[in-house]
Amino acid sequence: MRFRAKIFLAILVPSSALVAASVAAALAGITERYEEVAQKQLTATKDAFNETWLQEQLNQLTLRTKSFEGARFDRAISDAVDSKDEKFVRQQLDYLFQLVGFVPDFYELRDESEKVILRKSADAAGVPGPAPKWTSAVLTQFDRVPVLALRFDQFERGTLVIAKDARPTLDNLKKSFGIDLALVGASGFVHTSLEGWTPAAGTNGTVWVGGKRFLAVRSEPPFSELTPVVFLADMSKVDEARRSAILMGAGGFLVALLIASLVSVLVSRGISKPVEQLMDAAHKIAAGDYKVKVDVGTADEIGRLAGAFNEMTEGLRKRQEIMDKTLSKDVAEEFLKGTDRRPDRRIVTIVFMDIRGYTSGTEGMDPGDVVVLLNELMDLLSGAIVRNGGIVNKFLGDGLMAMFGAPKPLDGHALKAVRAGLEMQKWMERWNDRRIARGLPSFYSGIGINTGIAMCGRVGAQDRMEYTLIGEEVNLASRICGKAAPKQVLVTKQTWDQVKEQIKGRELEPVSVKGLSYPIKVYEVLE
Amino acid sequence: MRLCLALLLLASPQSGAAVTGKVAAADGAAQKRLRAKLYSNEALPGLKPADPTVAVVWLEGVAPAKTEPRTVAIRQEGLEFRPRAVAVTVGSKVDFPNEDDLFHNVFSFGKGYRIELGGYPKGETKSVTFEKKGLIDVRCDVHKHMRAYVHVFDHPYFAVAAADGSYSIPNVPPGKYTLVAWKEFFDPVRQDVEVKADGAKVDVTLSALLDRPADRTVGAACCDAR
Numbered sequence: 125m126r127f128r129a130k131i132f133l134a135i136l137v138p139s140s141a142l143v144a145a146s147v148a149a150a151l152a153g154i155t156e157r158y159e160e161v162a163q164k165q166l167t168a169t170k171d172a173f174n175e176t177w178l179q180e181q182l183n184q185l186t187l188r189t190k191s192f193e194g195a196r197f198d199r200a201i202s203d204a205v206d207s208k209d210e211k212f213v214r215q216q217l218d219y220l221f222q223l224v225g226f227v228p229d230f231y232e233l234r235d236e237s238e239k240v241i242l243r244k245s246a247d248a249a250g251v252p253g254p255a256p257k258w259t260s261a262v263l264t265q266f267d268r269v270p271v272l273a274l275r276f277d278q279f280e281r282g283t284l285v286i287a288k289d290a291r292p293t294l295d296n297l298k299k300s301f302g303i304d305l306a307l308v309g310a311s312g313f314v315h316t317s318l319e320g321w322t323p324a325a326g327t328n329g330t331v332w333v334g335g336k337r338f339l340a341v342r343s344e345p346p347f348s349e350l351t352p353v354v355f356l357a358d359m360s361k362v363d364e365a366r367r368s369a370i371l372m373g374a375g376g377f378l379v380a381l382l383i384a385s386l387v388s389v390l391v392s393r394g395i396s397k398p399v400e401q402l403m404d405a406a407h408k409i410a411a412g413d414y415k416v417k418v419d420v421g422t423a424d425e426i427g428r429l430a431g432a433f434n435e436m437t438e439g440l441r442k443r444q445e446i447m448d449k450t451l452s453k454d455v456a457e458e459f460l461k462g463t464d465r466r467p468d469r470r471i472v473t474i475v476f477m478d479i480r481g482y483t484s485g486t487e488g489m490d491p492g493d494v495v496v497l498l499n500e501l502m503d504l505l506s507g508a509i510v511r512n513g514g515i516v517n518k519f520l521g522d523g524l525m526a527m528f529g530a531p532k533p534l535d536g537h538a539l540k541a542v543r544a545g546l547e548m549q550k551w552m553e554r555w556n557d558r559r560i561a562r563g564l565p566s567f568y569s570g571i572g573i574n575t576g577i578a579m580c581g582r583v584g585a586q587d588r589m590e591y592t593l594i595g596e597e598v599n600l601a602s603r604i605c606g607k608a609a610p611k612q613v614l615v616t617k618q619t620w621d622q623v624k625e626q627i628k629g630r631e632l633e634p635v636s637v638k639g640l641s642y643p644i645k646v647y648e649v650l651e
Numbered sequence: 652m653r654l655c656l657a658l659l660l661l662a663s664p665q666s667g668a669a670v671t672g673k674v675a676a677a678d679g680a681a682q683k684r685l686r687a688k689l690y691s692n693e694a695l696p697g698l699k700p701a702d703p704t705v706a707v708v709w710l711e712g713v714a715p716a717k718t719e720p721r722t723v724a725i726r727q728e729g730l731e732f733r734p735r736a737v738a739v740t741v742g743s744k745v746d747f748p749n750e751d752d753l754f755h756n757v758f759s760f761g762k763g764y765r766i767e768l769g770g771y772p773k774g775e776t777k778s779v780t781f782e783k784k785g786l787i788d789v790r791c792d793v794h795k796h797m798r799a800y801v802h803v804f805d806h807p808y809f810a811v812a813a814a815d816g817s818y819s820i821p822n823v824p825p826g827k828y829t830l831v832a833w834k835e836f837f838d839p840v841r842q843d844v845e846v847k848a849d850g851a852k853v854d855v856t857l858s859a860l861l862d863r864p865a866d867r868t869v870g871a872a873c874c875d876a877r
Contacts, residue, residue: 194756194792194793194795195758195790195791195792195793195794195795195797196758196760196790196792198790198795199758199759199760199788199790200760203761207762209762212762216760278688278691280685280688280689280795
């Protein structure tokens with residue numbers, strides 16, 4: 125998996141999960157709270173109904189019908205029981221009701237044997253139920269109409285039941301509390317404030333009416349013949365709120381997902397881009413380009429990494445510079461080819477240079493000044509070698525060894541070496557002229573050049589190696605150099621044979637050199 | 652009571668024989684129950700229960716005769732009407748003086764009539780003139796045990812029995828009649844009686860419960876409340 129994808133997921137997954145979890149938690153909390161509030165309200169309404177509303181209604185009824193206990197009613201009821209004239213009795217009762225200021229919506233008159241003599245009912249054909257058993261005001265039904273009723277049985281000749289229609293007050297209850305109510309009697313359903321809802325006696329808990337959810341709670345209030353009384357809280361608003369909360373939650377989740385995606389894309393890009401820059405830079409450095417600089421433009425860890433990377437590059441660049449000075453590019457490349465390359469046998473031209481009069485010229489000089497002087501000179505001379513395609517193989521105190529044709533093959537290496545030798549002498553002469561003009565001591569060098577087969581390769585221990593040439597011809601070049609006079613460039617016959625067409629020179633007396641039993645031919649090249 | 656008897660004794664303009672006898676009444680369980688029900692919530696201070704209601708006796712089948720209107724009183728005293736029953740002739744006036752410290756509420760109603768004397772303070776009197784025959788029960792709306800019965804006759808042949816039940820209807824022309832004996836909480840008893848020159852003697856025993864007291868509402872448009 126790519127780095128960017130990892131970062132993307134690392135941001136997206138936890139943030140989305142967090143949002144989803146918080147949305148779910150909030151949702152659960154809200155709906156649970158809603159349910160709790162509705163249940164509490166319902167219970168509170170039930171209690172208010174039982175303990176306050178119903179009691180108050182019944183008390184009012186009792187108080188307002190106090191005058192029914194008077195003897196007039198007794199007398200009227202006696203008349204009613206005795207008389208067959210129903211119209212007359214009704215007139216009497218109506219007169220009395222008006223007299224006491226309380227006209228019941230319904231009433232029922234029974235004689236002492238509980239036989240119904242007279243009744244006023246919402247249902248003309250209503251079949252009278254059994255006589256109520258209570259003597260205080262109660263909530264009951266009168267021909268399936270919910271009523272607040274009071275029974276008077278203290279009369280001499282019978283019993284009077286008066287009833288006040290409870291429907292208007294029940295409607296008020298609905299208006300005030302926003303809660304629906306149903307009354308269920310022993311013989312079944314009596315009243316409901318919600319159309320289409322006719323609960324059975326056992327109704328409790330969750331109820332569905334017309335596709336809406338309601339919360340029901342049943343109550344068995346004292347002073348009621350209607351049990352249970354079922355209260356109903358409309359939960360459809362809660363369900364609606366829950367639905368919208370779910371929608372909002374889902375919307376919020378999507379928005380959060382979108383934002384998280386965006387942020388993670390930006391962040392992952394912000395992290396991975398500099399990493400890619402660093403990668404590119406590393407590739408370039410691997411290819412040898414030390415000038416590369418990474419700028420990620422941030423101060424974070426990646427920025428610091430880039431800074432460290434740049435420092436590293438700078439360090440590498442400096443080391444490369446040193447390498448360039450101490451190790452020629454071709455040699456370096458030869459090293460880079462591998463560690464276990466076998467040495468080559470190759471025809472090369474070897475140049476040795478040695479400064480003459482070095483020791484005497486530097487007498488009385490500060491050793492530090494001598495080094496400066498030498499460096500100046502070596503700069504000059506190695507420049508001539510490099511310009512002619514050679515490689516300074518090593519510096520040997522006040523001399524140097526250069527090679528042409530190694531490690532890379534070089535066409536006309538002998539000629540190039542000879543030209544380099546001549547150039548070196550020329551540069552040195554100019555340098556000396558400047559010193560002489562300033563009254564400083566001058567130095568001169570002898571140069572020896574030989575061409576031949578040499579072993580080319582790395583020499584040394586595992587941890588410190590150098591590329592060099594080994595062989596008789598190398599030694600010969602060194603010996604020839606030793607024979608060269610100041611300002612003189614001597615070459616062996618092998619070299620001379622290669623350059624004599626282009627270079628002027630002259631043959632000198634053969635010289636004897638250490639390690640060889642016979643004298644060898646040498647030539648002084650002039651230009 | 653004494654006043655009523657005196658009035659009756661005085662009202663004897665004609666000559667004739669007297670119907671005498673005794674009305675016996677024994678309270679049975681039914682009467683006791685009714686009485687208990689009537690007085691059930693009357694644990695009232697100052698209540699002095701009335702005398703056992705006297706019986707009223709009269710003759711039926713007598714030709715209507717002109718009578719002199721009288722004035723009698725039914726007092727409200729000790730949370731009772733006293734006497735609890737009176738018998739008067741048509742046109743007579745009954746006074747209802749209040750002798751209690753509290754207001755009573757005297758009323759009666761029935762088919763075709765309504766008496767509403769309402770409440771009034773001690774020392775005041777309201778009166779009712781009864782214009783038609785019949786039995787009117789007068790009550791107090793405040794105290795349901797308070798009952799008074801006004802018997803109105805269009806003839807003089809009636810009597811209110813004494814405390815011991817004995818009665819006497821004087822100056823009855825000889826002939827065959829029906830004697831009716833009435834007492835509160837009892838069914839009225841009817842008995843044939845033949846009055847001879849020396850009169851007649853009829854003893855009556857009341858025992859049954861008054862379950863159809865139709866007789867007490869015989870009066871109609873009876874009176875004029877004043």
